[in-house]
Amino acid sequence: MTAKDTGADLHPIGRSPVVILVRPQLADNIGAVARAMANGGLFHLRLVAPRDGWPQEAAWRNASGAQRLLEQLTLHDTVADAVADLHHVFATCPRPRHIVKPILTARGAANELREITSRDLTCGLLFGPERAGLDNDDMAQADALIRYPMNPAFTSLNLAQAVMVMAYEWWQTIDTTPVRTFMTNESNLATKSKLENFLTHLIDQLDACGFLRNAPKRPGMIRNLRHLFQRGEITEQEIRTLHGVVTELAIGRRIRGRLEKDMVDETT
Amino acid sequence: MTAKDTGADLHPIGRSPVVILVRPQLADNIGAVARAMANGGLFHLRLVAPRDGWPQEAAWRNASGAQRLLEQLTLHDTVADAVADLHHVFATCPRPRHIVKPILTARGAANELREITSRDLTCGLLFGPERAGLDNDDMAQADALIRYPMNPAFTSLNLAQAVMVMAYEWWQTIDTTPVRTFMTNESNLATKSKLENFLTHLIDQLDACGFLRNAPKRPGMIRNLRHLFQRGEITEQEIRTLHGVVTELAIGRRIRGRLEKDMVDETT
Numbered sequence: 001m002t003a004k005d006t007g008a009d010l011h012p013i014g015r016s017p018v019v020i021l022v023r024p025q026l027a028d029n030i031g032a033v034a035r036a037m038a039n040g041g042l043f044h045l046r047l048v049a050p051r052d053g054w055p056q057e058a059a060w061r062n063a064s065g066a067q068r069l070l071e072q073l074t075l076h077d078t079v080a081d082a083v084a085d086l087h088h089v090f091a092t093c094p095r096p097r098h099i100v101k102p103i104l105t106a107r108g109a110a111n112e113l114r115e116i117t118s119r120d121l122t123c124g125l126l127f128g129p130e131r132a133g134l135d136n137d138d139m140a141q142a143d144a145l146i147r148y149p150m151n152p153a154f155t156s157l158n159l160a161q162a163v164m165v166m167a168y169e170w171w172q173t174i175d176t177t178p179v180r181t182f183m184t185n186e187s188n189l190a191t192k193s194k195l196e197n198f199l200t201h202l203i204d205q206l207d208a209c210g211f212l213r214n215a216p217k218r219p220g221m222i223r224n225l226r227h228l229f230q231r232g233e234i235t236e237q238e239i240r241t242l243h244g245v246v247t248e249l250a251i252g253r254r255i256r257g258r259l260e261k262d263m264v265d266e267t268t
Numbered sequence: 269m270t271a272k273d274t275g276a277d278l279h280p281i282g283r284s285p286v287v288i289l290v291r292p293q294l295a296d297n298i299g300a301v302a303r304a305m306a307n308g309g310l311f312h313l314r315l316v317a318p319r320d321g322w323p324q325e326a327a328w329r330n331a332s333g334a335q336r337l338l339e340q341l342t343l344h345d346t347v348a349d350a351v352a353d354l355h356h357v358f359a360t361c362p363r364p365r366h367i368v369k370p371i372l373t374a375r376g377a378a379n380e381l382r383e384i385t386s387r388d389l390t391c392g393l394l395f396g397p398e399r400a401g402l403d404n405d406d407m408a409q410a411d412a413l414i415r416y417p418m419n420p421a422f423t424s425l426n427l428a429q430a431v432m433v434m435a436y437e438w439w440q441t442i443d444t445t446p447v448r449t450f451m452t453n454e455s456n457l458a459t460k461s462k463l464e465n466f467l468t469h470l471i472d473q474l475d476a477c478g479f480l481r482n483a484p485k486r487p488g489m490i491r492n493l494r495h496l497f498q499r500g501e502i503t504e505q506e507i508r509t510l511h512g513v514v515t516e517l518a519i520g521r522r523i524r525g526r527l528e529k530d531m532v533d534e535t536t
Contacts, residue, residue: 105445105448
């Protein structure tokens with residue numbers, strides 16, 4: 001997969017936050033981080049003193065098409081070096097203690113990062129090593145801390161999952177997808193008159209077979225059927241299918257009725 | 269880690285959506301899914317026909333404390349069996365085609381799931397196999413589809429990452445953390461009078477050393493310093509530190525002044 005495929009070339013530094021992994025331990029995770037970043041439209045990755053050196057084969061195996069991010073990443077000895085060209089730095093920190101600094105939710109941080117980049121300022125996100133997280137000196141390099149609101153009874157978050165949450169929230173800041181849409185490929189919603197035609201067909205057949213023979217209950221039963229078929233949006237294709245279903249069931253009933261009549265005729 | 273640690277015992281079925289992995293391929297991913305679920309307060313996991321059978325050692329290794337979810341999961345032959353006791357089923361589906369069904373964003377789905385559970389109805393989330401995703405028959409079991417708004421140029425989402433996004437959004441539906449807070453452990457914010465005391469101290473010393481000797485510029489320089497120290501919230505502890513910094517710098521200057529005077533005395 002090329003950089004064009006991930007959209008990486010569309011996002012020069014300054015257009016999206018730089019992800020900085022501080023002393024990452026597992027190459028598997030570095031690869032998974034690259035993939036999660038590409039999912040959310042983050043393309044700039046920096047590593048500070050990765051434990052097992054760099055490059056690592058396992059990272060490439062785990063990047064699933066986001067290898068370009070690994071090829072383009074930069075390697076740094078210290079956090080100070082990794083953030084030197086950035087204007088704003090946020091640090092993820094599940095359990096901040098004794099620190100005097102603003103704390104943001106993931107969503108709040110994503111919105112602030114979007115606002116920062118819209119002012120043509122560069123920004124970065126620090127993620128700590130898998131086991132211990134960022135240390136106090138790392139966090140002192142940051143303008144603000146990010147703490148994800150999640151289950152406080154189970155805060156052990158995988159490194160790539162932590163990056164995924166920020167990448168996801170980063171993308172949501174510009175996404176305008178409606179919360180609920182309706183998929184009607186190759187088909188159009190049925191108009192009310194087409195629904196009415198079907199209901200008339202259904203009621204005629206139900207009258208014919210005697211299902212609606214209880215006169216006092218008939219209006220209520222019809223209303224219930226109408227409610228049921230009105231509940232969701234029905235397409236023209238589905239209306240055609242329903243016409244076929246009713247027709248075929250009615251034919252079956254008529255054939256059975258004829259067979260039963262034949263059997264009665266034979267036995268008499 | 270016990271179920272109490274993850275909070276699993278606090279959430280009987282019906283209080284949170286059931287996660288249903290359909291024909292999952294990699295046990296690693298099943299373990300990572302359990303961990304992501306616990307992060308977001310989802311505790312009920314079901315597997316439909318896992319490719320390599322069940323149980324699998326690798327799942328336990330990757331669950332990082334969420335093993336209880338694996339111990340309590342149920343195994344099913346078909347999707348129909350896995351959803352039989354549920355009232356609502358949503359299916360994640362990155363690229364729905366030719367399907368007439370509501371499509372929700374992850375956030376929209378999480379809000380609808382929360383609303384469903386608040387009505388004491390049970391609900392489930394279908395996730396497809398790693399490579400192919402859910403097939404058309406799987407999706408026909410669902411009331412609605414979920415499509416995450418993410419980078420359309422890179423939609424290859426790891427299974428555990430996909431679960432993470434829904435688990436994260438599920439938790440956000442009840443989270444009330446302020447978007448931005450301020451961490452002031454063991455310290456109190458300084459009042460304006462304490463800040464003013466420090467500024468007076470600083471200005472006195474800057475007057476003494478001649479830094480503010482340019483009378484026309486003096487008010488502006490003082491105002492700039494005042495703006496700088498007003499920019500963020502300053503704690504009482506930080507004010508004490510700043511007093512010390514100014515005092516010590518001033519002592520250094522005085523000592524140097526004395527040394528220079530001594531040197532002048534010696535050379536004359």
